[in-house]
Amino acid sequence: MILDLKHIFKDYQQDKLVVPVLKDINLQVEEGEYVAIMGPSGSGKTTLMNIIGCLDKPTTGEFYLEGNDILKLKDRELSGVRLNSIGFVFQSFHLMPRESALENVALPLSYAGVKKKERKERALRALERVGLGERATFMPTQLSGGQKQRVAIARAMVNNPKILLADEPTGALDSKSGAQIMELFQRLNEEGVTIVMITHDANIANHAKRIYHIIDGEISEETREEEHHEEV
Amino acid sequence: MLENIRLSFKGIWSHKMRSFLTMLGIIIGIAAIIAIVSTIKGTNEQIKENIVGSGDNTVDIALYQGDWMYEMGYEGIPAGVPVINDDIVEELKDIPNVKNVSLYLSRQDYAVYYLNTALSGGYVMGVDENYFSTCNFIIQKGRGFTKEDYTKYHKVALLDPDSEEALFQGEDAIGKTIEIKSEPYIVIGIVDKAQEFEPVINSLEDYYTYAEDSTGKVYIPDSTWPIVYQFDEPQNVVLQVESTDDMTNAGKDGAAILNAYLQVSDETIKYRAEDLLEQAKKIQQLSESTNSMLIWIAGISLIVGGIGVMNIMLVSVTERTQEIGLKKAIGARKSNILGQFLTEAAVLTSLGGIFGVLTGIGLAEIISKVTDMPVAISVPAAVASVAFSMIIGVVFGMLPSYKAANLDPIEALRRE
Ligand SMILES: Nc1ncnc2c1ncn2[C@@H]1O[C@H](COP(=O)(O)OP(=O)(O)O)[C@@H](O)[C@H]1O
Ligand SMILES: [Mg+2]
Numbered sequence: 001m002i003l004d005l006k007h008i009f010k011d012y013q014q015d016k017l018v019v020p021v022l023k024d025i026n027l028q029v030e031e032g033e034y035v036a037i038m039g040p041s042g043s044g045k046t047t048l049m050n051i052i053g054c055l056d057k058p059t060t061g062e063f064y065l066e067g068n069d070i071l072k073l074k075d076r077e078l079s080g081v082r083l084n085s086i087g088f089v090f091q092s093f094h095l096m097p098r099e100s101a102l103e104n105v106a107l108p109l110s111y112a113g114v115k116k117k118e119r120k121e122r123a124l125r126a127l128e129r130v131g132l133g134e135r136a137t138f139m140p141t142q143l144s145g146g147q148k149q150r151v152a153i154a155r156a157m158v159n160n161p162k163i164l165l166a167d168e169p170t171g172a173l174d175s176k177s178g179a180q181i182m183e184l185f186q187r188l189n190e191e192g193v194t195i196v197m198i199t200h201d202a203n204i205a206n207h208a209k210r211i212y213h214i215i216d217g218e219i220s221e222e223t224r225e226e227e228h229h230e231e232v
Numbered sequence: 233m234l235e236n237i238r239l240s241f242k243g244i245w246s247h248k249m250r251s252f253l254t255m256l257g258i259i260i261g262i263a264a265i266i267a268i269v270s271t272i273k274g275t276n277e278q279i280k281e282n283i284v285g286s287g288d289n290t291v292d293i294a295l296y297q298g299d300w301m302y303e304m305g306y307e308g309i310p311a312g313v314p315v316i317n318d319d320i321v322e323e324l325k326d327i328p329n330v331k332n333v334s335l336y337l338s339r340q341d342y343a344v345y346y347l348n349t350a351l352s353g354g355y356v357m358g359v360d361e362n363y364f365s366t367c368n369f370i371i372q373k374g375r376g377f378t379k380e381d382y383t384k385y386h387k388v389a390l391l392d393p394d395s396e397e398a399l400f401q402g403e404d405a406i407g408k409t410i411e412i413k414s415e416p417y418i419v420i421g422i423v424d425k426a427q428e429f430e431p432v433i434n435s436l437e438d439y440y441t442y443a444e445d446s447t448g449k450v451y452i453p454d455s456t457w458p459i460v461y462q463f464d465e466p467q468n469v470v471l472q473v474e475s476t477d478d479m480t481n482a483g484k485d486g487a488a489i490l491n492a493y494l495q496v497s498d499e500t501i502k503y504r505a506e507d508l509l510e511q512a513k514k515i516q517q518l519s520e521s522t523n524s525m526l527i528w529i530a531g532i533s534l535i536v537g538g539i540g541v542m543n544i545m546l547v548s549v550t551e552r553t554q555e556i557g558l559k560k561a562i563g564a565r566k567s568n569i570l571g572q573f574l575t576e577a578a579v580l581t582s583l584g585g586i587f588g589v590l591t592g593i594g595l596a597e598i599i600s601k602v603t604d605m606p607v608a609i610s611v612p613a614a615v616a617s618v619a620f621s622m623i624i625g626v627v628f629g630m631l632p633s634y635k636a637a638n639l640d641p642i643e644a645l646r647r648e
Contacts, residue, residue: 046646050642050645053561055560055561055641055642055645056642075566076565076566079560079563079564079565079566080563082560082561082562082563083562083563083564084563088561088562090558090645094554094558094645096555098242098243098246107559107562108562108563110235111559111562111563111564111565111568112563116235155562156562159563
């Protein structure tokens with residue numbers, strides 16, 4: 001089991017008021033799986049994603065990633081997990097605006113201490129993997145939304161992590177670009193990458209093999225036969 | 233690291249105006265320091281050159297009464313002042329780093345004439361045979377004194393260019409007869425310092441220092457001194473030493489040796505070396521202490537500049553919250569973020585330092601053009617300035633960098 005979350009609770013403190021956001025989340029993902037998490041806005045999807053991505057800690061609960069007890073790790077070790085085991089993709093791409101596509105993709109490699117020449121080669125290979133080998137020198141402003149997201153995916157995958165976490169990866173894209181991203185995810189998953197994708201679009205979620213729903217911080221798994229009626 | 237420096241330059245370049253304004257405090261502070269240091273250095277070098285001279289490395293030892301050179305009255309040499317004989321001269325020659333020793337007599341005399349032209353305020357110098365070689369003089373025209381001139385009491389004189397000009401005003405002096413206290417002396421030659429030395433006169437003090445030197449001197453063999461002057465003059469000693477830095481010690485040692493022979497009742501009468509190096513140092517210290525205050529003020533402006541850098545960096549951290557959050561999400565450690573921002577601050581202030589040095593050099597050149605003050609650019613000061621600017625960047629970049637490194641990545645990513 002690559003991801004194992006047990007009884008995860010997350011509360012936010014807001015002016016002496018405790019707001020529960022995640023309530024008793026249990027989520028297990030096997031290596032190589034493709035899982036979607038659906039839910040309306042404000043239901044706690046991003047909060048859960050941040051916990052899975054080792055950026056945030058739950059108020060209570062247990063979390064094992066590749067068998068490691070994440071909640072016991074120190075700040076420095078968590079950086080290492082994010083660097084080597086997890087790739088992040090966001091709705092708004094988060095590319096460095098003044099760096100070329102290649103430089104953006106190479107960024108995690110510099111934190112991994114990879115030498116300059118190798119950084120370039122590996123970043124270029126990652127760009128080729130998402131079909132943007134020819135756009136390596138382009139600046140983010142010279143790329144379309146779909147292309148930007150593909151650069152972001154190349155950046156997430158450049159260190160060959162086992163897990164790809166995507167928070168509404170198609171949320172800012174038109175349906176054609178969105179479909180391209182879904183194709184890419186499909187291919188990465190076939191290559192063995194475990195994918196956890198957040199979305200509130202049922203069509204997008206349908207690309208995944210398993211779908212979870214979060215409503216008001218509570219999670220439930222959808223059985224494939226069941227017809228989903230949530231269109232938010 | 234190199235990657236961080238590259239990114240820093242990129243960031244600075246993309247915010248040219250803001251970066252420049254941020255650096256301005258540092259630029260002004262460093263420019264002021266460089267300008268001040270350059271003028272201090274220029275002035276000091278000039279003071280040393282003016283006072284110590286062209287490096288002929290000679291020290292005069294004369295008899296003083298209190299703070300003034302002993303003035304001959306009608307009573308002559310005070311009782312108990314010894315005749316400086318060959319034995320004492322040998323003793324003086326044994327002082328470490330002393331190359332040559334000569335004796336001379338000197339008196340300011342208003343009664344030196346060529347026809348009706350007077351050498352007013354000039355000095356008559358009775359010198360021993362090797363005086364000119366000790367003091368690095370060369371015979372410019374005519375001939376020098378010979379052994380015979382001394383043994384046979386020839387009334388012959390050598391002039392320096394100042395007295396030649398004052399008495400003869402361009403006329404050829406060689407072979408002409410001048411009068412010293414009504415005694416006729418034949419001019420046989422012109423002597424001058426071997427090394428040409430043009431004093432630079434900037435102040436009244438400088439002027440007085442040179443006024444004395446430039447009134448002209450008339451040299452006669454010391455054996456003929458009694459023909460002109462009834463009273464013996466106390467003997468003066470001139471030591472030639474190896475290097476300028478030996479002047480102070482050799483002068484002190486020489487004066488001590490001579491004082492050991494003194495048996496005068498008046499305690500204030502003492503041999504003393506004219507310590508030009510000490511004098512130069514004192515004047516230098518004076519100019520340095522006034523200017524060190526200016527340096528403090530410039531230093532404060534540097535600190536103000538540093539605070540400005542800190543301020544802008546704090547703003548920049550807030551602006552770049554998203555960037556920091558993303559970097560943390562993709563695996564950057566706290567130390568990576570800290571390093572990035574510290575490098576940025578250090579690059580920014582170092583650049584400011586470099587611009588400051590250039591501005592300061594320009595400023596110093598302008599000062600020297602406008603005020604005629606000499607300037608000398610100090611390379612160590614320039615290097616130290618840039619290094620110091622870098623340290624300011626690191627120190628004042630610390631707080632913003634820590635803030636960036638400790639930013640909560642979730643908060644940072646939420647801001648969309
Ligand atoms: N730092 C915070 N302080 C207080 N409340 C927060 C904070 N972050 C998120 N929340 C709240 O938690 C809930 C879930 O947010 P989020 O996980 O972003 O939802 P989603 O991604 O599903 O839209 C929201 O109601 C949001 O207002
Ligand atoms: Mg969200």
